[in-house]
Amino acid sequence: MNNKLYGNLIFELSKEGRRGYSLPQHQCEKYKIPQTLCREKDAELPECDELTVVRHYTNHSANNFGVNNGFYPLGSCTMKYNPCIDEEMAAQPAFRDLHPLQPATTVAGAKEVCHDLEQLLCKLTGMDAFTLKPYAGAHGELTGLMVMRGYHESRHDDKRTKVLIPDSAHGTNPASAAVCGLEVLEVKSLVDGTIDVEDLKAIIKEQREEIAGMMMTNPNTLGLFEKSIPEIAKLVHDCGGLMYYDGANLNPMLGACRPGDMGFDVMHVNVHKTFSTPHGGGGPGAGPVGVKAGLEAFFPAVSPYEGNFAVLLRTYAYILSLGKEHIKEVGPLATLNANYIKERLKDLYLLPIEGLCKHEFVFDGLADKSTGVTTMDVAKRLLDYGYHAPTIYFPLLFHESLMIEPTENESKETIDSFIEVMRKIAQEAKEQPEELKAAPHRTPIGRVDDVQAAKHPVVTYQQMLHDNN
Numbered sequence: 001m002n003n004k005l006y007g008n009l010i011f012e013l014s015k016e017g018r019r020g021y022s023l024p025q026h027q028c029e030k031y032k033i034p035q036t037l038c039r040e041k042d043a044e045l046p047e048c049d050e051l052t053v054v055r056h057y058t059n060h061s062a063n064n065f066g067v068n069n070g071f072y073p074l075g076s077c078t079m080k081y082n083p084c085i086d087e088e089m090a091a092q093p094a095f096r097d098l099h100p101l102q103p104a105t106t107v108a109g110a111k112e113v114c115h116d117l118e119q120l121l122c123k124l125t126g127m128d129a130f131t132l133k134p135y136a137g138a139h140g141e142l143t144g145l146m147v148m149r150g151y152h153e154s155r156h157d158d159k160r161t162k163v164l165i166p167d168s169a170h171g172t173n174p175a176s177a178a179v180c181g182l183e184v185l186e187v188k189s190l191v192d193g194t195i196d197v198e199d200l201k202a203i204i205k206e207q208r209e210e211i212a213g214m215m216m217t218n219p220n221t222l223g224l225f226e227k228s229i230p231e232i233a234k235l236v237h238d239c240g241g242l243m244y245y246d247g248a249n250l251n252p253m254l255g256a257c258r259p260g261d262m263g264f265d266v267m268h269v270n271v272h273k274t275f276s277t278p279h280g281g282g283g284p285g286a287g288p289v290g291v292k293a294g295l296e297a298f299f300p301a302v303s304p305y306e307g308n309f310a311v312l313l314r315t316y317a318y319i320l321s322l323g324k325e326h327i328k329e330v331g332p333l334a335t336l337n338a339n340y341i342k343e344r345l346k347d348l349y350l351l352p353i354e355g356l357c358k359h360e361f362v363f364d365g366l367a368d369k370s371t372g373v374t375t376m377d378v379a380k381r382l383l384d385y386g387y388h389a390p391t392i393y394f395p396l397l398f399h400e401s402l403m404i405e406p407t408e409n410e411s412k413e414t415i416d417s418f419i420e421v422m423r424k425i426a427q428e429a430k431e432q433p434e435e436l437k438a439a440p441h442r443t444p445i446g447r448v449d450d451v452q453a454a455k456h457p458v459v460t461y462q463q464m465l466h467d468n469n
């Protein structure tokens with residue numbers, strides 16, 4: 001790519017008077033815009049010909065990394081393969097061009113998709129009713145917690161304003177609780193990474209009357225199946241609380257077991273994680289919320305219409321294209337792939353918790369700590385070899401967390417070549433640590449100073465001009 005010719009910013013390519021397209025002069029109506037609504041000065045827009053614009057953005061898009069470029073083992077996010085048929089369905093004009101205010105009689109097909117999807121999600125999770133409205137997992141958490149509040153309020157049980165959340169939970173759990181006006185009671189983990197039931201008992205004993213419920217992720221954020229769910233659910237139910245299931249890690253449970261059969265009352269499904277749709281940087285997603293019978297009366301109105309319909313359509317296509325028989329293979333295959341990588345790398349990377357994992361697992365950086373090479377360096381070096389980095393520095397339980405989730409979709413060849421690269425990087429850490437500390441070397445942008453970027457973000461073009469002057 002000729003960077004200079006196609007530029008870093010479209011504004012740098014602007015030439016006064018250059019046009020990509022002009023409207024036919026005599027066929028366009030002129031609108032009279034009230035003077036008060038008009039700009040005082042012309043907007044400073046870039047002026048470019050069409051080829052320049054197309055090449056500029058095409059070349060920029062080629063600098064992106066996505067699931068269609070290569071392996072994307074981002075733990076906790078389930079970046080799975082996005083089948084082309086899902087995209088094709090979402091792009092069908094009959095769906096794509098729907099307007100939310102169309103008469104109901106003209107959207108029967110879309111309504112049927114939503115209804116069917118709700119039924120399928122009920123079957124897969126063991127819940128009795130679903131709302132498709134929430135726009136993401138975190139939005140689903142808020143929705144589900146509002147259901148919990150609604151339930152307690154309907155019983156005039158107003159003191160229940162506290163939610164139990166394990167210390168291993170995703171940050172959105174306590175954040176959603178806070179947004180919902182609930183207080184967080186943190187539950188400790190044991191050294192094996194699962195919930196400390198004795199700690200839970202002690203907290204419940206102190207605050208029995210004030211507990212609205214408990215949020216749990218299973219398998220938890222370490223990729224471990226929580227072994228005490230029936231006991232935990234009984235403790236929470238006995239004190240009058242409800243059980244919430246964070247469905248971000250539903251992937252390995254698909255076809256194997258269901259949250260609804262384990263004592264959970266409310267849950268969300270991050271359908272963009274478990275049922276395709278590449279996501280990141282805030283979208284796109286959807287977080288349908290499921291409840292046990294009776295609780296659907298407390299579904300709040302969290303979005304207009306039917307939520308993020310295009311993502312829901314991909315979900316529907318993903319489930320139907322696998323079918324009842326093949327959806328059962330998702331969990332076991334995702335689990336096999338994760339354990340295979342873990343076992344083949346644990347001599348070189350520090351595995352803080354031994355044993356079988358589910359769909360993902362966490363290393364605590366390189367095993368050999370004498371090289372000074374960090375998880376950040378390993379992640380940056382992976383980019384040089386054409387792999388997206390795993391999730392790093394999450395969960396917060398370890399200093400050098402490196403969280404790997406291969407998903408069920410990857411071939412053995414892809415997984416083997418990832419393992420080879422991870423082993424090679426461990427070798428490089430011993431032989432040429434400085435090379436790793438300066439990585440990446442082969443990407444369009446090198447090592448970013450992320451502290452500087454976070455503290456002094458340059459987000460507008462004008463700002464940059466000022467900085468240069």
Ligand SMILES: *Cc1c(COP(=O)(O)O)cnc(C)c1O
Pocket residue numbers: 076077136137138139170172173217221246248249270285287
């Ligand atoms: C991703 C994730 C969330 C948040 O979901 P979003 O769809 O990103 O809002 C919540 N909990 C866990 C465990 C997650 O992995």
